[in-house]
Amino acid sequence: MDLSRVIRRNILALAPYSCARDEFKGEASVYIDANESPYNNGVNRYPDPLQHEVKVLLAARKGVSEDQIFLGNGSDEAIDLVYRIFCEPRIDNVVAISPSYGMYQVCADVNDIDYRPVSLTDDFQLDLPAIASKVDEHTKVLWICSPNNPSGNAFELRELESLVKTYRDLIVVVDEAYIDFSDKGSMLTLLDQYDNLIVLQTFSKAWGQAAIRCGIAFANPEIIRYFNRVKYPYNINVLTQQAAIRALSHPEVHDRHVEEILGGREILRILLGSLPFVEHVYPSDANFLLVRVKLDGMDNGQSADYIYRYLQNKGIIVRNRTRVHLCQGCLRITVGTSDEIASLYETLKTI
């Protein structure tokens, strides 16, 4: 694709801030270029603006090259940057599946971009003709989340590839925040083939690092350069970089936790399915289950509200999704530890 056709004119022309450490690479003995404090307390120096050490480990783990990686202050920063780089406020629009992750719309609204949700089918599958009907000459981005939040299902890779292929002139973002819990495979395998593809992942879920706020965008090096030009110079602080390096240095912990959560997901599915008021447990490729509930004498929505409050009163917090498109009567439940699963089940049985 011709990137200059999808990037905003002001961003194409942008002269990025040049920080002190951009100009000198290597080891010196005296650093008096950045007005830092000279007294070493572990955090007195500015962090690496491009997070080289994190990216080396991540690139090896993911089978991509360092220049195909952008790190953001959570995936949320990457989502916001997609709008700021590609979408002209009040002129351009984006198309996204619905229901999906709320931040795509929030960031669209903040950036004054027309957000066009396209309903999934009743069983949460992609509706390709409906997507096509919303795309026009001002559409810059197509948002897909797979595995999707809140439905939990992942889309087939070949279906996602057909979207990336069909919409060669748009940026297609596939948010893979939950990919480590899915056996459907990652779009990263297609990164080298499609220069309009952006894949989002995060340290917040399977890596167990939600508090460090570190999200990842994978894309071709030219797109990554624009992310780096628009971001705040030191967007990933040194404590976050150290925590990410620590996590990536112990992938066996990640892998063990993913295995445990996948086991827990099946146990939770069976336990929930045995409850009389659980109408449906949706298939999940993520670390949560979406369940539709129905109590005697109430409709689905009232049942979800009732069970949500009942659990809350017992100190158990789940996500009430009943007011979300296609999710009437649904609760979203994260797979916790076996103790947490047991405690949820024992409490639900008393309803």
Ligand SMILES: *Cc1c(COP(=O)(O)O)cnc(C)c1O
């Ligand atoms: C949790 C989640 C994220 C992660 O966001 P961070 O800002 O990286 O914590 C991204 N996308 C989806 C769909 C999510 O559910």
